[in-house]
Each structure stands twice: as C-alpha cells, then as structure tokens.
Amino acid sequence: MIKAGIIGATGYTGAELVRMLSVHPDVELTVITSRQYEGTPISDVYPALSERCELVCEAFDTKTFCDRVDIAFTALPHKIPMDIVPGLLEGGVRVVDLSADFRFRNVGQYEDWYQPHTAPEISEQAVYGLCELNRDEIRTARVVGNPGCYPTTILLALVPLLKAGIIKADGIISDSKSGVSGAGRGLSLGSHFCEANESFKAYKVDGHRHRPEIEEVLSAAHGADVEITFIPHLIPATRGMLSTIYCTLADGKTEEDARKALAETYDSSHFVRLREKGAVPDILHVQHTNFCDIGLASDPRSGRLVVMSAIDNLLKGASGQAVQNMNIMAGLDEKAGLY
Ligand SMILES: NC(=O)C1=CN([C@@H]2O[C@H](COP(=O)(O)OP(=O)(O)OC[C@H]3O[C@@H](n4cnc5c(N)ncnc54)[C@H](OP(=O)(O)O)[C@@H]3O)[C@@H](O)[C@H]2O)C=CC1
Numbered sequence: 336m337i338k339a340g341i342i343g344a345t346g347y348t349g350a351e352l353v354r355m356l357s358v359h360p361d362v363e364l365t366v367i368t369s370r371q372y373e374g375t376p377i378s379d380v381y382p383a384l385s386e387r388c389e390l391v392c393e394a395f396d397t398k399t400f401c402d403r404v405d406i407a408f409t410a411l412p413h414k415i416p417m418d419i420v421p422g423l424l425e426g427g428v429r430v431v432d433l434s435a436d437f438r439f440r441n442v443g444q445y446e447d448w449y450q451p452h453t454a455p456e457i458s459e460q461a462v463y464g465l466c467e468l469n470r471d472e473i474r475t476a477r478v479v480g481n482p483g484c485y486p487t488t489i490l491l492a493l494v495p496l497l498k499a500g501i502i503k504a505d506g507i508i509s510d511s512k513s514g515v516s517g518a519g520r521g522l523s524l525g526s527h528f529c530e531a532n533e534s535f536k537a538y539k540v541d542g543h544r545h546r547p548e549i550e551e552v553l554s555a556a557h558g559a560d561v562e563i564t565f566i567p568h569l570i571p572a573t574r575g576m577l578s579t580i581y582c583t584l585a586d587g588k589t590e591e592d593a594r595k596a597l598a599e600t601y602d603s604s605h606f607v608r609l610r611e612k613g614a615v616p617d618i619l620h621v622q623h624t625n626f627c628d629i630g631l632a633s634d635p636r637s638g639r640l641v642v643m644s645a646i647d648n649l650l651k652g653a654s655g656q657a658v659q660n661m662n663i664m665a666g667l668d669e670k671a672g673l674y
C-alpha cells in the first residue's frame with residue numbers, strides 16, 4: 336500500500352482528494368492537515384465523508400508528515416507550496432502539487448505572474464502533470480505540477496492538433512467557462528450566492544494567469560511561440576468547466592483530420608472521450624467524473640475549427656488528475672480509485 340498525505344485537506348480540492356484516496360484500493364491515507372481545523376475530524380468539516388474517513392486534521396510538521404507518507408498532495412493556495420515542497424523532498428516524499436508553483440519550466444514566466452520563486456531549481460525539474468500527454472516523464476517524477484483547470488481543457492484539445500499540423504498556430508481564441516467552486520472554499524464577494532447565482536460574466540479579460548501556462552505548453556508542442564486569446568467566464572454552476580476554442584484549419588486540413596489526430600492521440604486514454612460528429616460536450620456529463628469530453632465542429636465558409644472541451648474543474652481539473660498522476664508515478668492502473 337502507498338501511504339499518502341494531503342496538505343490542505345479541508346479546501347474543495349483537498350476534500351475531493353480525501354474522498355477518493357480514502358477508498359483507493361492501493362492507498363492508505365495516513366495524514367491530513369489543516370490550520371483552521373486542527374484537531375477536528377474531517378467528517379465534521381465535510382459530513383459527507385463520515386463512515387468513509389475517520390482521520391482528524393493535524394497541523395503540518397515536515398518531519399512527522401514525512402515519517403508517515405510516501406506521496407504528498409499539496410492542495411494549497413499558490414505561493415505556499417514552494418516553501419514546503421523542498422522539505423518534503425528532503426524527507427524522501429514524492430509530491431503532486433495542485434497549485435501553480437511547479438507548473439512552469441520557465442520560472443521567469445511564473446515570477447511575472449505570481450511572485451519570486453523560492454525553489455526555482457525544483458520547479459525547472461518538475462514535470463507538468465498533464466497525464467495523457469506526459470505519462471513517460473510523470474512515471475519517474477519526484478514533483479508533479481498538476482495543471483490548472485482551464486489549461487487542462489485547452490491543452491488536451493489543442494496539443495494533438497498543433498503537433499499534427501491540423502490547425503494554424505495563430506489566431507486561437509478560447510472562450511472558457513467555470514463553475515464557482517473553481518474559486519475555492521474561501522469566502523469572497525464574487526462567489527457569494529447572491530452575486531454568482533444568476534450572474535454570467537467574463538473576468539480577468541486583460542490577462543489571466545492561466546494564459547502563460549497554456550502558452551508555454553502550446554509553444555513547446557508547436558516548436559515556436561504560440562499566443563492565445565483566453566477569456567474566462569464565471570457561470571452560475573457549482574462545478575464544471577467548458578472551453579469553446581476557435582481556431583483556423585491549416586491549408587488542406589479538415590474537421591475529419593482533426594478528429595483522426597485526436598482519436599489517435601487518445602486511443603488508449605480512458606479519461607479523454609472524443610464525442611461523435613455533431614455531439615457537443617456538456618458539463619453535466621462530466622460532473623463528478625475524471626473525464627474530459629472533446630467535441631468538434633467546423634465552418635467550411637471561414638475554414639474555422641471549433642473545439643469544445645468539458646471537465647469537472649475539481650476532478651480532471653484538479654484532484655482527479657492529481658490521483659491519476661499518483662497512479663502513474665506509482666506504476667498503478669491509471670484508473671485506480673477514479674471509477
Ligand atoms: N478549485 C478548483 O477548481 C481548482 C483549484 N486548483 C488549485 O488547487 C489549490 C487548492 O485549491 P482549493 O482547494 O480550491 O482551495 P481552497 O481555498 O478551497 O482550500 C485551500 C486549502 O489550503 C489551506 N490553506 C489556505 N491558506 C493556507 C496557508 N497560507 N498555509 C497553509 N495552508 C493554507 C486551507 O486550510 P486551512 O486554512 O485550514 O489551513 C485549505 O485546506 C489551489 O492552488 C488552487 O488554485 C487547481 C485547479 C482547480
């Protein structure tokens with residue numbers, strides 16, 4: 336059995352990890368931490384977990400944590416894990432970090448959008464945990480930077496198309512929508528029921544921190560710089576995310592070529608489902624699952640290809656993908672604990 340611990344277990348992604356890891360067939364969940372709920376059973380914080388997980392939240396201490404854990408999930412706000420992960424590695428623990436702290440190979444990009452990095456050499460060697468596209472590197476990684484939720488939708492959809500030369504690299508637009516749980520459990524005006532319940536609007540239109548994360552991976556896939564227009568929206572739903580991505584077909588390429596490239600890439604990838612021609616992904620069909628559903632449409636008049644990609648932001652966009660990463664790192668069935 337693999338011993339797992341969760342740092343930040345009482346947030347939305349942490350609670351999803353507790354839910355999955357406490358019944359994972361190959362994992363013993365040994366430690367969960369929280370500052371606010373130290374000494375409190377997790378089932379008091381999330382009553383849905385009663386009879387499922389009897390663990391009590393503890394304060395985080397590097398040594399006592401590492402003594403009881405093989406793999407750590409850091410489900411903490413950005414800018415915090417960079418100070419914790421070096422100690423975990425010294426303690427012999429492998430890490431899946433759900434924040435942005437270890438997602439960038441170009442640390443300068445991270446620093447432009449977040450803050451100065453205190454563990455840049457670890458970040459440079461970390462692996463970007465987009466499971467279906469980086470499996471080989473993930474297997475041996477000591478630190479996996481779990482991708483952001485919006486980037487997961489966009490990159491799973493576009494990387495195979497760019498690599499196969501099906502779409503042009505310029506003029507890509509992603510119109511993306513997220514449920515409110517994407518903002519985490521903390522209280523804020525934007526996620527207040529009266530503000531979010533019937534609202535539907537774009538935000539961070541002058542630049543969202545996921546844009547450089549998306550562009551770094553797209554540029555690597557294309558072999559040259561790729562710029563994307565990415566506009567996130569908040570929708571009045573608790574969970575679920577849909578990116579509708581507008582791009583231009585390369586000369587002579589068709590929607591069928593795009594379908595073939597995606598089908599070949601994800602042929603043996605259980606968690607990416609290519610919808611049949613004419614069908615559209617729906618957040619309703621991926622909620623509470625680790626699936627990413629991808630659909631295609633095209634307009635021969637404009638030569639435009641539209642790629643639609645839907646996930647549950649808390650699962651394939653965060654905790655589900657994190658468990659999938661752990662499964663790959665540990666040599667387990669990639670689907671274990673994720674049914
Ligand atoms: N929500 C989502 O859809 C997605 C989230 N993510 C990322 O996953 C990470 C966790 O997100 P989410 O679960 O939504 O966030 P939440 O705000 O719901 O939870 C954050 C957790 O971190 C702990 N925490 C907060 N501040 C600190 C601190 N300064 N030091 C130590 N612990 C702290 C909190 O517990 P306590 O205060 O008790 O210690 C809590 O358990 C974030 O980096 C987020 O960006 C990634 C993809 C999608």
Ligand SMILES: CC(=O)N[C@@H](CCC(=O)OP(=O)(O)O)C(=O)O
Pocket residue numbers: 433434435482483484485513514515516517518519545567569
């Ligand atoms: C609705 C909402 O607020 N979503 C968050 C993104 C989700 C998230 O947690 O970002 P990471 O994937 O980088 O961790 C935001 O726009 O900041």
